[in-house]
Amino acid sequence: MRTGLKLVSVMALMLFVCGCRTDPDSNSAGTAKPPAQGDQANWTIGMSQCNLGEPWRVQMNADIKAAADSIDEVEVVFKDAQNDTLKQRSHIEEFVNAGVDLIIISPKEAQPLTEPVAKAMATGIPVIVLDRSVLGDQFTCFIGADNKKIGKAAGEWIKAELKGKGKVIELRGLSTSTPGQDRHDGFVAGIAGSDIEVVFEADMKWLEPEARKEMDSALARFDNIDLVYAHNDPGAHGAYLAAKAAGRQKDMIFVGIDALPQEGIAYVKQGLLGVTFQYPTGGQEAIDTAMQILNGATVEKQIVLGSRSFTPDNVDQGGAAVK
Amino acid sequence: MIDQPRGDLATKQQTTASRLILSPGGRAATALLLVVFVGLVFNADGAFFKSATHRDALRQASVYGILACGMTLVIVTAGIDLAVGSVLALVAVCCATMAIHWNWPGWIVVPASMVIGGLCGAVSGTLVSRQKIQPFIATLAMMVFARGLAKYLSGGSKVSTAVKQADGTFEYVDVPYLFRLIDSRVLADSVSVVTLIFFACATISWIALSHFRWGRFLYAVGGNEEASRLSGVPVTWARTLAYVWCGVFAGIAGICQAAQEQQGDPEAGVAYELIAIAMVVIGGTSLSGGRGGMMLTTLGVFTIGYLEKVLSINAVPEAWRLMLTGVIIVIAVQTQRSRRA
Structure with missing residues (x-):
């Protein structure tokens, strides 16, 4: 038993050391920005990502975070559904219960997430759908590339x-x-x-x-x-x-x-x-559009992103x- | 059978031949020959006859093969290690971080990577042999944990030669010498270094299993745990070490994976454990423990390696590949079953 404990503690120590050596900025895409100081009007945006296992989606979150960081009154809460439709569905429900001001969702698939999105819309929360669409027209805006x-x-x-x-x-x-x-x-x-x-x-x-x-x-x-x-x-x-x-x-x-x-x-x-x-990930465009919606402007239902060749x-x- | 004496002779020769074919090694070899035969028939306009095809088939099977080397020892004890694919990813991430980002020399990176793999194996082994958690559950937990740790350490993205600077820009560094060395070829370009690493791992595992007391203990533990405990076999120690061994080999496979991809991908190695287990089982090592060996696993590695290659050079569509692989695994295992089973 003692050797076992020793092994476990060595392992734990190693993990600790490894953990300390990583760049603290490298996993910040998954954490929310602390709320802005003071009592100014704060917008909270809930972002549900379908799978952070893909580098492109890590980039999407990073782009959203970068865009949101430049605006003081916005706070984004990120959630990762780990490629699980039902988990993503509960994200939407959690955001509605938490009373966020706007939801951004990059859905895993259309059919099962259409209804949760429509329900969120029914409670008066605008929803921006990123990259992959949902069915019907019960969402505020779709942003995606072709x-x-x-x-x-x-x-x-x-x-x-x-x-x-x-x-x-x-x-x-x-x-x-x-x-x-x-x-x-x-x-x-x-x-x-x-x-x-x-x-x-x-x-x-x-x-x-x-x-x-x-x-x-x-x-x-x-x-x-x-x-x-x-x-x-x-x-x-x-x-x-x-x-x-x-x-x-x-x-x-x-x-x-x-x-x-x-x-x-x-x-x-x-x-x-x-x-x-x-x-394109559409991260920047999502935050731009979100700000327009939150400030009361009407936006286009479908925004098709352009591409660039390098x-x-x-x-x-x-x-x-x-x- | 008109000519009686000659027929007798023929029958006698046949029995020797059939005994050879029906031995576990013979059956495993038959499965391999079957796959090679399919390759000879469907040779993709002669691509199968090029030496480069065989070199690449062996190179591609090598990472799985290295995992299978460790897996064999665990399966002989009637255990299983589901964590090898995740440990491979964890080690690939750590190895790439050490070699690319910290620029550490190979003689530190390689042992350090093996130690990380070994520690994961030690945790699984301790859980199995001391805490008496079923191998399936204990290694399942390690599989999930190691994958999470790999993602945490890498920040969710690949650890590549594009190194992110503090200001968000990227600086491109060279591929480390260690990675180039492992991904190179020797003997007039005829063998990949990773294939040699696999052969070395297979040889070491074979020696450990068949020439060392510990190897005998593993068979004893897998055959009948209670009986071996009563006859003085250090069951706990022997079994824990099998998982450590498996972890170290997963570490070696992780180094090879990182070297071939020139990066540490936290998503690497998904479902590799299943391929490694299939290789061991097709070779003829019994999942119920106590029977099998490294030679058989090596044949199993070749069988699956060649199967993948034959399907790939013929550009068989994905749906058919999956179905054919399933069918062929069943046929191979069926030919493999000994008469007793």
């Missing part, structure tokens, strides 16, 4: 880059998910009418190690590959690592989507990707807007 448009922009960029001819590998996110389907459909529309041939396509489940595996297989099978189109930047990076291990990374161009600062943009800066297309030539200038 994956089809981004996929199409990628397809058109590829068509121009390859001068309308070449062999392309497509590493799909997940062919059963809506973003995966849209990024695929958009891409197909973008390359339509050219001689570009998709010789190999596989699901990499949005994961870098899976992308690397599939790319290994593609490399073994095809001696000539002109370009790799991956549905997200980690996928493009995994493909790059596979090609690099085979000594063939110079023979092909890598295209990714999402353009997070620490992923896609970093890869473009390092010269690994030929281009990455931003899938290539090695324009990444330092902040990329170019996608038309």
Whole structure:
């Protein structure tokens, strides 16, 4: 028993030490900002995120926090549903019971969350729906990007880059998910009418190690590959690592989507990707819209976010807007 | 059987051959050959005949294989360790932080990472053998805890070569030498270093299981715990050490994962424990303990590794891959079952 206790205490000590060494700022996206000082009019916004396991959603929370931090009278309470629909449903109920002034939700799925959102609306709390929508019209405003448009922009960029001819590998996110389907459909529309041939396509489940595996297989099978189109930047990076291990990374161009600062943009800066297309989080726009609503203005029901493309030539200038 | 004497001879040879095929090793090898045969038939325009395909198949199976090496010892004691995937992620995060952000040299990072893995194993092992919590529950708790710790330490995002500065901008640092070394290849590019690490882990586990007293104890504990306790086997100690061993190997797998991804991903290794368990079971190690071994697990690792590769080079759609994998696992385990079972 004594040895067991010793082990546990050593473990606890280690955890403590490790905990102290981490950057305190790195996990602040998950915690709420302390209320503003004094008795000034305070707006409380409840934010329910469907899954903080995804870096892009961590970024969304960070963007919301950054935008909210610049406004004194706003406080945002963040909740993470950990990819569980029912947990997210109770978030909405908790926010209603707590009497927040506005709810921002990035829902996991439409159908089961439509009713809780409608109930919150019925109590007079405005709701901003981010990224994924809910059904019907019982919400104040939807803010999201268009994956089809981004996929199409990628397809058109590829068509121009390859001068309308070449062999392309497509590493799909997940062919059963809506973003995966849209990024695929958009891409197909973008390359339509050219001689570009998709010789190999596989699901990499949005994961870098899976992308690397599939790319290994593609490399073994095809001696000539002109370009790799991956549905997200980690996928493009995994493909790059596979090609690099085979000594063939110079023979092909890598295209990714999402353009997070620490992923896609970093890869473009390092010269690994030929281009990455931003899938905007809408964090800043959500807070801007929230302030308009709270100040009594009417806002558009649907706000479609624009995208930007980043290539090695324009990444330092902040990329170019996608038309 | 017209020619009687020759037929006799043939029957005799057949019995020796069939005895070989019906031994656990023979059955595991049959399953592997079956998968390789499928690869030979569906060779994806000759891609299966390229040496690079085999090198990559082995590289991809290596991380799972390293987990399976540790898992074998735990399963021999009739236990199970569900935490290996999460411990892999935890160690990958710690390893990437130490190697990339703190710029520590490899000779500190590697042992430190193994110690972190070993400590997780020690906690699971203590809970199982001293607190008498069922292995499934104890390691399930560790699985959830280690995943949470990995997310906490990394702040929810990947620990990569883009290092966030105090002012919110990113500074890009080089991939550490340790990571490049582990992700490189040797012997005229014919073998990946991670594959060699897997072979080393398999060899060490094999020696521990079959040439050391502790290994014998593990079989005894798995076969009949009460009997081994009565005959003087230090059951608690032997069992705890099996989980520590499994944790250390999960740590090694975590280092390999981080090196190959060039980052520490707190979401890495989800469901890897299931693949590792499948590898052990397809090899022929019994989940009820007391039977099996490292050689069998190695064959199981190859079987699953090649299965994944064959499905991947043929670009089989995801839905079919899942269904085929399920069917093939059942067939492989069925061929594996010994006559006694």
